[in-house]
Amino acid sequence: MIRVVVDAMGGDYAPREIVRGAVEGARGHNIEVVLVGRREAVEKELSDYDLDGARINTCWAEETVGMEEDPVRAVRRKPNSSIAVGIKLVKSGQASAFVSGGSTGAVATAALLSLGKKKGVSRPALGIVFGSPSGPVLFLDVGANSDCKPRHLLQFAEMGNVYMKRIFNISEPRIGLLSNGEEETKGNKLARAAYQLLAKSELNFLGNVEGHDLPKGKTDVVVTDGFTGNVVVKLSEGLGEVFAELSKQAVDNNPIFREAEKQILNYTALGGAFLLGVKGNVIITHGKSDAGAMKRAIRLAERMVEQQVAEAIGT
Amino acid sequence: MIRVVVDAMGGDYAPREIVRGAVEGARGHNIEVVLVGRREAVEKELSDYDLDGARINTCWAEETVGMEEDPVRAVRRKPNSSIAVGIKLVKSGQASAFVSGGSTGAVATAALLSLGKKKGVSRPALGIVFGSPSGPVLFLDVGANSDCKPRHLLQFAEMGNVYMKRIFNISEPRIGLLSNGEEETKGNKLARAAYQLLAKSELNFLGNVEGHDLPKGKTDVVVTDGFTGNVVVKLSEGLGEVFAELSKQAVDNNPIFREAEKQILNYTALGGAFLLGVKGNVIITHGKSDAGAMKRAIRLAERMVEQQVAEAIGT
Numbered sequence: 001m002i003r004v005v006v007d008a009m010g011g012d013y014a015p016r017e018i019v020r021g022a023v024e025g026a027r028g029h030n031i032e033v034v035l036v037g038r039r040e041a042v043e044k045e046l047s048d049y050d051l052d053g054a055r056i057n058t059c060w061a062e063e064t065v066g067m068e069e070d071p072v073r074a075v076r077r078k079p080n081s082s083i084a085v086g087i088k089l090v091k092s093g094q095a096s097a098f099v100s101g102g103s104t105g106a107v108a109t110a111a112l113l114s115l116g117k118k119k120g121v122s123r124p125a126l127g128i129v130f131g132s133p134s135g136p137v138l139f140l141d142v143g144a145n146s147d148c149k150p151r152h153l154l155q156f157a158e159m160g161n162v163y164m165k166r167i168f169n170i171s172e173p174r175i176g177l178l179s180n181g182e183e184e185t186k187g188n189k190l191a192r193a194a195y196q197l198l199a200k201s202e203l204n205f206l207g208n209v210e211g212h213d214l215p216k217g218k219t220d221v222v223v224t225d226g227f228t229g230n231v232v233v234k235l236s237e238g239l240g241e242v243f244a245e246l247s248k249q250a251v252d253n254n255p256i257f258r259e260a261e262k263q264i265l266n267y268t269a270l271g272g273a274f275l276l277g278v279k280g281n282v283i284i285t286h287g288k289s290d291a292g293a294m295k296r297a298i299r300l301a302e303r304m305v306e307q308q309v310a311e312a313i314g315t
Numbered sequence: 316m317i318r319v320v321v322d323a324m325g326g327d328y329a330p331r332e333i334v335r336g337a338v339e340g341a342r343g344h345n346i347e348v349v350l351v352g353r354r355e356a357v358e359k360e361l362s363d364y365d366l367d368g369a370r371i372n373t374c375w376a377e378e379t380v381g382m383e384e385d386p387v388r389a390v391r392r393k394p395n396s397s398i399a400v401g402i403k404l405v406k407s408g409q410a411s412a413f414v415s416g417g418s419t420g421a422v423a424t425a426a427l428l429s430l431g432k433k434k435g436v437s438r439p440a441l442g443i444v445f446g447s448p449s450g451p452v453l454f455l456d457v458g459a460n461s462d463c464k465p466r467h468l469l470q471f472a473e474m475g476n477v478y479m480k481r482i483f484n485i486s487e488p489r490i491g492l493l494s495n496g497e498e499e500t501k502g503n504k505l506a507r508a509a510y511q512l513l514a515k516s517e518l519n520f521l522g523n524v525e526g527h528d529l530p531k532g533k534t535d536v537v538v539t540d541g542f543t544g545n546v547v548v549k550l551s552e553g554l555g556e557v558f559a560e561l562s563k564q565a566v567d568n569n570p571i572f573r574e575a576e577k578q579i580l581n582y583t584a585l586g587g588a589f590l591l592g593v594k595g596n597v598i599i600t601h602g603k604s605d606a607g608a609m610k611r612a613i614r615l616a617e618r619m620v621e622q623q624v625a626e627a628i629g630t
Binding site: 143146147178179180181186187188189191210211212213214215216225226227228230231232233234235236237238239240241242243 | 458461462493494495496501502503504506525526527528529530531540541542543545546547548549550551552553554555556557558
């Protein structure tokens with residue numbers, strides 16, 4: 001049986017929506033969800049549910065990490081935070097995955113310091129999967145590494161290759177490199193050098209992908225540095241909000257627009273972001289995640305464990 | 316009287332839409348438009364119009380630069396291209412501005428080689444203006460410089476400051492730096508160093524702007540390197556296309572969506588991209604520009620000349 005730890009205190013709608021998502025995520029699946037967080041808060045929420053058919057366990061952690069706190073300092077100074085305690089359960093082998101909607105920086109820092117990197121991975125990366133007309137696209141790094149070397153981008157592609165093979169059963173994932181032009185001579189220094197490494201690798205490298213190709217899904221994996229990746233994801237969110245606002249003004253609740261919102265930006269629809277390259281399965285959901293998003297993140301955790309994604313990355 | 320040169324051969328809808336836009340742009344304004352391009356093609360198009368009230372002149376250039384050609388090579392090998400001849404008219408003082416929907420690289424290269432840089436400007440930058448709920452936002456560099464130094468970003472901010480003062484009458488333009496977090500400690504090495512230079516400058520620097528802030532218009536100017544800027548603009552275009560397609564499926568021709576398309580991506584609505592930091596006014600419109608977009612670009616050229624933007628940049 002798979003045991004997934006869920007941070008009950010992480011995210012804008014914690015603990016209410018997190019606990020609800022955990023209960024729904026556990027129900028009917030052969031998994032156990034361990035809710036980690038402040039006893040009083042978690043017990044109060046849990047009392048609202050009939051837990052029949054849902055394996056829910058708890059683990060108390062009385063500290064919490066705020067979104068505005070410095071990640072490294074918070075992880076060092078708060079050993080009893082829900083993030084630190086949750087990651088420790090994965091580290092000790094008591095659980096197989098950790099899901100949190102809390103501070104991305106704090107979760108990534110705790111995972112790096114406690115779980116450690118897989119051999120062969122210099123820089124774990126944060127990935128998201130978004131929908132496109134030609135299928136799911138894995139995009140990474142979206143923020144773990146602001147400055148990258150060409151070989152880091154090659155490693156991101158290798159990790160993405162494993163992920164798409166295992167999670168989406170794509171036999172030869174098509175790899176793209178985000179750049180400012182199609183030709184191999186285009187790009188900044190980083191992208192041009194990464195292009196050469198990718199072209200020489202055994203990956204199914206299709207070449208450069210431009211900004212306008214991203215929503216179209218030209219490749220199964222797109223790699224970039226964490227600075228550009230973060231700008232891309234946040235810009236998509238921002239444009240999606242403008243779009244959602246405008247469509248609300250036009251036609252209330254038109255199903256096409258609900259679909260569009262998902263397509264354009266709502267990667268929570270596909271389970272949140274995940275950290276690749278650490279010794280464990282770590283999923284970081286959007287801060288605005290509701291119960292449905294948490295449930296999907298738990299399903300993703302389950303699948304990552306079953307498919308042994310963390311084991312297959314690195315050596 | 317202001318004389319604006321228009322590249323009749325540049326863009327997907329050249330020469331038909333370009334010539335039409337030129338005639339409409341010249342009509343009723345105290346400007347002369349010089350159409351530069353292949354004699355046969357331009358004369359054929361011009362024969363469709365009654366030029367009463369529109370000062371149109373012509374200048375023949377029998378070569379053209381293709382979108383797929385290497386910009387530097389094309390500019391060197393084709394001295395009689397519409398781009399090279401058009402830029403030369405500005406260089407010699409016979410005209411005050413050049414407008415082209417042709418290859419961005421070729422126009423920028425010709426402008427740099429022929430007109431040269433303004434003193435005090437290390438790297439001319441390509442800017443666009445997009446609409447936001449709080450007014451127009453100048454975003455640069457969108458592709459002229461893939462690799463930048465911190466001082467280049469400072470210069471982009473200085474040029475943007477002049478532009479927004481002169482073109483939009485903003486007395487103290489608010490300057491933002493695109494980054495992956497609000498705090499000054501966020502960013503890649505380039506952004507963190509540029510932050511320090513901007514904070515020490517006399518500009519009205521508001522700090523970092525994130526991807527999701529871009530469509531909201533948190534500042535009047537946003538600076539970034541040309542790699543990230545290019546990805547941002549092309550991603551916005553790509554998302555805008557998805558959005559336009561979806562809204563077409565939902566409600567044909569709803570005015571809110573036409574407005575939204577403009578807001579989200581259609582910077583051609585505001586006259587196209589422009590090169591700041593060279594000795595002359597150079598406007599590069601989108602390749603998909605129609606007559607309306609060309610007309611707006613001509614208006615922008617007129618205003619840039621009147622407001623002496625090129626003169627005011629650098630020293």
